[in-house]
Amino acid sequence: MRMGYRAKRAFYRFTVYAILLIVGVIILFPFYWMVSTAFKPRAEIVKRPPTFFPENPTIVHFKNVFAKAPYFRNLYNSLFISGMTTVISIFFSTMAGYAIARYRCIGLNFIFMLILSALMIPPFIIAIPLYMVAAQVGLVNTLWGVIVPFSISNFGIFMMRQFTLGVPEDLISSARIDGASEFKILIRIIFPVVASGCAALGILKFLVTWNDLFWPLLMLTRDDKKTLTVMLATFIDFQRFIDYGLLMACTTLVVLPVIVLFVFFQRRIIEGVAISGMKG
Amino acid sequence: MKSRLLDRFINDITHPVRKWGYIFVLPGIFSYLLFIFFPTLRCIIQSMHLIRGVNNPWKFVGLGNFIEILKDDIFWKALINTFAYVLMTVPVGTFLSLIVSVMLVSIVKWRGFFRSLYFIPSVAGVIAMGIVFVWMYEPYSGVLNLILMKLGLPQFDWLRDKSMALPSVAAMTVWRTLGYNVVIFLAGLLAIPNEYYESAEIDGVNPVQRLFHITIPLVAPSMWFIIIHNTIQNLQAFREIFIMTGGGPGHATTTVGYRVYQYAFLYLSFGRASANVLILLAIILIITIFQFRFFEERTRVSF
Numbered sequence: 413m414r415m416g417y418r419a420k421r422a423f424y425r426f427t428v429y430a431i432l433l434i435v436g437v438i439i440l441f442p443f444y445w446m447v448s449t450a451f452k453p454r455a456e457i458v459k460r461p462p463t464f465f466p467e468n469p470t471i472v473h474f475k476n477v478f479a480k481a482p483y484f485r486n487l488y489n490s491l492f493i494s495g496m497t498t499v500i501s502i503f504f505s506t507m508a509g510y511a512i513a514r515y516r517c518i519g520l521n522f523i524f525m526l527i528l529s530a531l532m533i534p535p536f537i538i539a540i541p542l543y544m545v546a547a548q549v550g551l552v553n554t555l556w557g558v559i560v561p562f563s564i565s566n567f568g569i570f571m572m573r574q575f576t577l578g579v580p581e582d583l584i585s586s587a588r589i590d591g592a593s594e595f596k597i598l599i600r601i602i603f604p605v606v607a608s609g610c611a612a613l614g615i616l617k618f619l620v621t622w623n624d625l626f627w628p629l630l631m632l633t634r635d636d637k638k639t640l641t642v643m644l645a646t647f648i649d650f651q652r653f654i655d656y657g658l659l660m661a662c663t664t665l666v667v668l669p670v671i672v673l674f675v676f677f678q679r680r681i682i683e684g685v686a687i688s689g690m691k692g
Numbered sequence: 693m694k695s696r697l698l699d700r701f702i703n704d705i706t707h708p709v710r711k712w713g714y715i716f717v718l719p720g721i722f723s724y725l726l727f728i729f730f731p732t733l734r735c736i737i738q739s740m741h742l743i744r745g746v747n748n749p750w751k752f753v754g755l756g757n758f759i760e761i762l763k764d765d766i767f768w769k770a771l772i773n774t775f776a777y778v779l780m781t782v783p784v785g786t787f788l789s790l791i792v793s794v795m796l797v798s799i800v801k802w803r804g805f806f807r808s809l810y811f812i813p814s815v816a817g818v819i820a821m822g823i824v825f826v827w828m829y830e831p832y833s834g835v836l837n838l839i840l841m842k843l844g845l846p847q848f849d850w851l852r853d854k855s856m857a858l859p860s861v862a863a864m865t866v867w868r869t870l871g872y873n874v875v876i877f878l879a880g881l882l883a884i885p886n887e888y889y890e891s892a893e894i895d896g897v898n899p900v901q902r903l904f905h906i907t908i909p910l911v912a913p914s915m916w917f918i919i920i921h922n923t924i925q926n927l928q929a930f931r932e933i934f935i936m937t938g939g940g941p942g943h944a945t946t947t948v949g950y951r952v953y954q955y956a957f958l959y960l961s962f963g964r965a966s967a968n969v970l971i972l973l974a975i976i977l978i979i980t981i982f983q984f985r986f987f988e989e990r991t992r993v994s995f
Contacts, residue, residue, distance in 0.1 A: 429799065432795055432799070432806050436806060436809050436810070439812065439813060439867070439870070440809065442813075442867075443812070445828060445835055446827075449827065458832070460832075460838065461838055462833065504719045504723070505720070507720070508716060508717045508720030511712070511713045511716035511717040514713075515709075515712065516710070517704040517714060518701050519701060519704075520713060523721060527720070530724070532924065533728065533973065534928050534969065536952050536972065537966075537969050537970070538732065540735060540738070540952075540966055541738060544738075544962060547746040548746060561726075561727040564724075566724065566728065569720050594716075619815060622817065623818060625819060626930060626953070641819050644820060645934065656827050656830075656833075659823060659827065660824070660827060663824060666819075667817070667820045670815050670816060671815065673815075674808075674811075678808045681811070682811060685875045686875050686878070686879035
């Protein structure tokens with residue numbers, strides 16, 4: 413009887429691991445196929461049946477990508493836009509969220525309602541009029557023009573309000589008694605205490621901005637101003653013959669930086685996503 | 693009454709501590725007005741004008757844009773496609789990620805590893821993954837058809853076949869968003885106290901009963917979040933359509949979000965695009981409110 417139960421459990425566990433492994437293979441396979449295609453010479457790419465592993469690996473596609481697109485320029489643009497958006501978002505969202513959560517001023521609740529009510533507005537609504545204005549005043553093809561409008565999000569303010577609500581009142585009032593200025597309290601007490609919330613918001617903001625398309629696609633039309641995502645999206649004209657080796661090499665190069673970031677910060681990233689889901 | 697509010701406001705804004713509340717919230721308000729409030733207002737005004745290009749004068753047409761859109765067959769096609777896309781992605785995606793999460797909870801070793809692994813597509817982004825899937829969906833040298841051929845199964849021209857194109861894009865989305873959903877589900881599942889499962893095991897409850905009678909009711913808030921989040925996201929589907937099909941073949945994968953893009957940046961008809969976007973907003977609001985109501989009733993269980 414006892415053996416039967418144990419055997420059943422062992423079988424169940426084995427099945428679970430097997431299924432999870434199969435799901436893992438399904439998740440990873442497209443990445444493998446992308447990289448392996450990127451290293452195959454053109455003749456091998458169209459061969460049937462395909463070679464699972466590149467037989468005559470070549471880096472010619474990667475060379476072509478560097479020849480056709482200002483890759484490092486685009487990488488810099490992506491890092492600059494995502495990084496700046498993240499920093500601005502963390503700082504001002506925490507500041508506003510803290511004010512709404514902890515100051516009993518008249519009107520702040522009303523402002524909070526306004527911010528909440530705008531949570532569902534699709535970015536399209538904002539992007540079209542803003543693009544028209546940006547085009548008229550000459551902000552198209554500037555990195556700051558991409559960064560500023562979407563950096564302080566109402567979602568960020570909402571999230572940081574939730575986090576600053578949890579800061580112990582004693583901590584704030586004793587600092588006040590010690591004569592700390594309000595700004596000093598914000599910098600020295602609030603930010604360190606809600607650091608995990610800031611990290612969560614920052615991670616989400618960075619990933620969303622890095623992979624954003626609609627807004628930067630409108631704003632960045634010059635090759636040397638494009639982000640990696642926009643560069644990739646406009647790299648090949650799908651109406652014509654597609655050179656898949658070149659395309660996969662380009663995709664590999666675009667995906668690589670975020671995957672490297674993910675490998676280094678995976679714990680924080682996953683925690684950040686989980687926290688935002690629970691607070692939202 | 694009004695003067696009392698004003699008095700309190702003056703009192704607050706001159707108070708040495710409380711005035712900082714206003715100072716801290718100021719950049720947020722500024723950004724809200726400049727980048728949410730005014731653009732939305734301008735979008736509503738634009739929707740009532742005929743606008744060709746950025747620098748040309750506007751012509752007032754009242755509700756003309758909306759009427760033209762409602763008379764347009766492609767709009768209705770796009771609307772049906774958008775709903776179909778949501779129905780193809782959200783239920784399947786939620787269910788699959790729930791099953792995977794439940795499995796992950798039942799193991800201890802490698803749990804974090806699998807969770808990180810499944811999350812990689814979410815990090816890599818829609819555009820990159822969309823392009824990889826375009827390559828895998830290729831009819832002649834694409835790997836999917838080659839596998840199907842080996843297995844003796846029928847093959848398709850996935851993205852150029854009218855009935856297969858939208859499901860093929862949806863399959864990519866389900867694949868891509870699995871990891872995100874799993875992360876959210878796991879956070880909810882790990883918060884369930886173990887006693888529920890222990891007492892269920894003593895009562896001899898089988899795994900299927902356990903899933904439907906214990907896990908799903910207790911994980912309802914996470915599920916609710918995932919369903920609403922994915923519904924809102926996929927109602928706005930644009931990037932995957934842009935990169936994988938360009939709305940084709942015919943208009944088989946044109947979504948409302950893609951229609952907005954077409955009007956604004958292919959036809960430079962910004963008024964029509966604005967009207968289209970407002971219709972999209974209305975759809976999102978109606979569906980989200982409906983979902984909120986529905987889930988509020990369902991999740992009000994006390995335990």
